[in-house]
Amino acid sequence: xxxxxxxxxxxxxxxxxxxxxxxxxxxxxxxxxxxxxxxxxxxxxxxxxxxxxxxxxxxxxxxxxxxxxxxxxxxxxxxxxxxxxxxxxxxxxxxxxxxxxxxxxxxxxxxxxxxxxxxxxxxxxxxxxxxxxxxxxxxxxxxxxxxxxxxxxxxxxxxxxxxxxxxxxxxxxxxxxxxxxxxxxxxxxxxxxxxxxxxxxxxxxxxxxxxxxxxxxxxxxxxxxxxxxxxxxxxxxxxxxxxxxxxxxxxxxxxxxxxxxxxxxxxxxxxxxxxxxxxxxxxxxxxxxxxxxxxxxxxxxxxxxxxxxxxxxxxxxxxxxxxxxxxxxxxxxxxxxxxxxxxxxxxxxxxxxxxxxxxxxxxxxxxxxxxxxxxxxxxxxxxxxxxxxxxxx
Amino acid sequence: xxxxxxxxxxxxxxxxxxxxxxxxxxxxxxxxxxxxxxxxxxxxxxxxxxxxxxxxxxxxxxxxxxxxxxxxxxxxxxxxxxxxxxxxxxxxxxxxxxxxxxxxxxxxxxxxxxxxx
Ligand SMILES: C[S@@+](CC[C@H](N)C(=O)[O-])C[C@H]1O[C@@H](n2cnc3c(N)ncnc32)[C@H](O)[C@@H]1O
Numbered sequence: 001x002x003x004x005x006x007x008x009x010x011x012x013x014x015x016x017x018x019x020x021x022x023x024x025x026x027x028x029x030x031x032x033x034x035x036x037x038x039x040x041x042x043x044x045x046x047x048x049x050x051x052x053x054x055x056x057x058x059x060x061x062x063x064x065x066x067x068x069x070x071x072x073x074x075x076x077x078x079x080x081x082x083x084x085x086x087x088x089x090x091x092x093x094x095x096x097x098x099x100x101x102x103x104x105x106x107x108x109x110x111x112x113x114x115x116x117x118x119x120x121x122x123x124x125x126x127x128x129x130x131x132x133x134x135x136x137x138x139x140x141x142x143x144x145x146x147x148x149x150x151x152x153x154x155x156x157x158x159x160x161x162x163x164x165x166x167x168x169x170x171x172x173x174x175x176x177x178x179x180x181x182x183x184x185x186x187x188x189x190x191x192x193x194x195x196x197x198x199x200x201x202x203x204x205x206x207x208x209x210x211x212x213x214x215x216x217x218x219x220x221x222x223x224x225x226x227x228x229x230x231x232x233x234x235x236x237x238x239x240x241x242x243x244x245x246x247x248x249x250x251x252x253x254x255x256x257x258x259x260x261x262x263x264x265x266x267x268x269x270x271x272x273x274x275x276x277x278x279x280x281x282x283x284x285x286x287x288x289x290x291x292x293x294x295x296x297x298x299x300x301x302x303x304x305x306x307x308x309x310x311x312x313x314x315x316x317x318x319x320x321x322x323x324x325x326x327x328x329x330x331x332x333x334x335x336x337x338x339x340x341x342x343x344x345x346x347x348x349x350x351x352x353x354x355x356x357x358x359x360x361x362x363x364x365x366x367x368x369x370x371x372x373x374x375x376x377x378x379x380x381x382x383x384x385x386x387x388x389x390x391x392x393x
Numbered sequence: 394x395x396x397x398x399x400x401x402x403x404x405x406x407x408x409x410x411x412x413x414x415x416x417x418x419x420x421x422x423x424x425x426x427x428x429x430x431x432x433x434x435x436x437x438x439x440x441x442x443x444x445x446x447x448x449x450x451x452x453x454x455x456x457x458x459x460x461x462x463x464x465x466x467x468x469x470x471x472x473x474x475x476x477x478x479x480x481x482x483x484x485x486x487x488x489x490x491x492x493x494x495x496x497x498x499x500x501x502x503x504x505x506x507x508x509x510x
Contacts, residue, residue, distance in 0.1 A: 052469055057445075169417040
């Protein structure tokens with residue numbers, strides 16, 4: 001794997017980890033056979049992007065996204081309020097999503113904010129994909145060298161049937177999670193940009209591993225992370241519970257492959273498997289904790305319910321279910337602009353299932369599956385609470 | 394409208410554990426009333442990204458020359474800025490963005506052209 005350093009933003013540079021991050025040093029480099037592709041070294045958990053030019057382009061797009069999210073969005077929000085007011089609508093009132101969209105969609109100020117965001121997102125993905133495709137042989141060889149290496153393990157299931165609903169280019173990632181050999185590489189570096197420089201050291205996943213609630217008896221021997229993507233959370237969970245058997249599963253073969261390679265490179269023993277969250281193949285009553293981060297808004301409402309049931313099945317009595325997503329800590333917005341943003345993410349960022357998710361009675365589905373539900377459990381990230389389900393002992 | 398027609402994954406002649414995917418259609422978005430205007434915005438952002446990458450490269454060359462009195466491609470590629478350089482260049486980047494794109498953040502508002510007011 002490669003790494004980058006200069007993508008640190010000003011805020012990240014000021015953060016305390018910078019003092020301990022060693023400039024340009026190689027990561028633990030456990031990738032066998034001299035196959036480690038890391039021409040520009042690593043900083044802590046992040047390998048620098050392989051060329052100074054790509055690094056510079058991504059650096060610009062990170063800054064530009066930050067500006068779009070702040071200044072342009074502020075202008076768009078102000079404009080939305082004006083348009084609604086001009087149409088005699090209180091911006092805080094509830095109204096059908098299609099009516100809000102009809103009013104706001106064609107306004108030029110709002111459209112500019114959408115256009116700039118969308119172009120940024122497209123460029124972020126395409127410049128990354130271009131690098132990996134142009135150098136496919138060396139990046140594939142790196143993964144091949146690591147597939148059977150430890151610590152940890154990798155299970156790929158090339159004959160598994162991939163459900164259509166998982167095959168979309170969610171957040172317009174080219175090829176989606178299942179259709180590009182470098183989906184993991186692209187996702188990791190894309191999200192570093194998406195989080196505008198705030199996740200270069202997996203800060204978000206580390207924070208979430210830290211707050212992960214444990215069963216009342218304190219026993220944590222096995223943990224499952226569903227929809228694990230690049231394994232950032234699974235790795236952080238293993239660091240918090242070093243004696244536990246930690247599993248990360250994901251429908252995307254390239255995702256778990258990359259996750260495994262990254263964990264090997266970091267020297268952290270996690271088991272990754274290409275499996276479905278709704279059909280995980282684990283025995284009944286197996287895990288002490290089942291968790292997932294921002295997976296549910298990317299599945300259909302029907303599959304979300306199946307995943308909740310499957311989580312209940314594989315948890316042991318007393319085991320804890322801790323899903324984290326948009327509305328696990330706060331209700332879905334009902335105000336006009338909030339609804340517009342939801343639709344916007346669905347339409348332009350190709351978040352195909354997001355509106356279904358917003359309309360799902362998630363806590364009700366948890367109760368239906370048999371969980372005791374605490375809607376005000378410990379918060380993950382910026383929310384004030386997060387839901388916790390417990391399988392009755 | 395979404396169709397479920399699958400696109401075949403890129404094939405590099407070795408096992409890649411991929412399967413067909415369903416393409417998004419956001420790349421056909423016309424948001425600014427005319428596809429050419431949409432494309433111009435994308436091109437402007439792309440050019441600015443390239444320009445910033447070049448500016449940053451120039452800063453790196455300057456820093457290397459100051460420190461070593463010479464510079465090679467390899468030195469540029471492997472250069473890792475200090476925290477102070479990083480913070481300074483990030484601030485420069487953000488000023489560059491505001492300087493070039495700042496006009497788009499102006500809301501518009503109700504002011505009419507001079508001749509009509
Ligand atoms: C937004 S990402 C999750 C990010 C990750 N949990 C993190 O903390 O960085 C959603 C992931 O869920 C996976 N996924 C979606 N549906 C799934 C399913 N039914 N079973 C397993 N994984 C699934 C996708 O392939 C994708 O990698």
